[in-house]
Amino acid sequence: MTMRGPGFLDQLDAAVPGAVVGRNLEAIDPWIDVAPERIADVCAWLAKSSPVRFDSLQCITAIDWFEIDPKKAAKVAWQPHTEMVYHLWSTAARVSLVLKTKLPRWKSDVPGELPEIPSVCGVWRGANWHEREVYDLSGIWFTGHPDLRRILCPEDWEGYPLRKDYEMPLDYHGIRGR
Secondary structure, eight states: OOSSSHHHHHHHHHHSTTOEEEEETTSSSOEEEEOGGGHHHHHHHHHHTSSSOOOEEEEEEEEEEOOOSHHHHTTOSSOOEEEEEEEEEETTTTEEEEEEEEEOSSGGGOTTOOOEEEOOTTTOTTHHHHHHHHHHHHOOEEETOTTOOOSSSOTTOOSOTTSTTOOOOSEETTEEOO
16 A cells, blocks of 8 residues: 555544644655644554554654744744654655644743643654653653653753754853853
8 A cells, every 4th residue: 555645644534533734645755734632643543553554753853933033034924833743664665754743832822831742652662762852952842751851951951952042051050151
């Protein structure tokens, strides 16, 4: 079975109704846009029930769609948000798939309140490290994660270095950084 054509998406829509909000399976890297609250359900179906078993999560990335320059911000066509990108691989079918989902930059538009998305650790064990990295560097809270804590920055680090509005501290524990 191939992912190209309506059959694959029809099966996904039947298994997880309303989860798919956009798609391009003809792209060089085929992608499906998923409602954020349904990401774990879609991943579980893709890994365990779909005809193309996606047995490997290659990476999870968070993209901060935010323009800090007010002049440039006035010219962009999109509203600030965070895009989550999941790269999947099927060893048996030798095919990849990209899942995308859009989150607000801040939960309920309250600065400092981390946006949330369900964890996919229950689908792929390797998601544990990927989700911890995204949490640590981009400030995304993965609900249901078994051990969500910093993985690269020290536990007492403030802020999320991959957010476009992050300001590097001048010093850390008395050590001057610049």
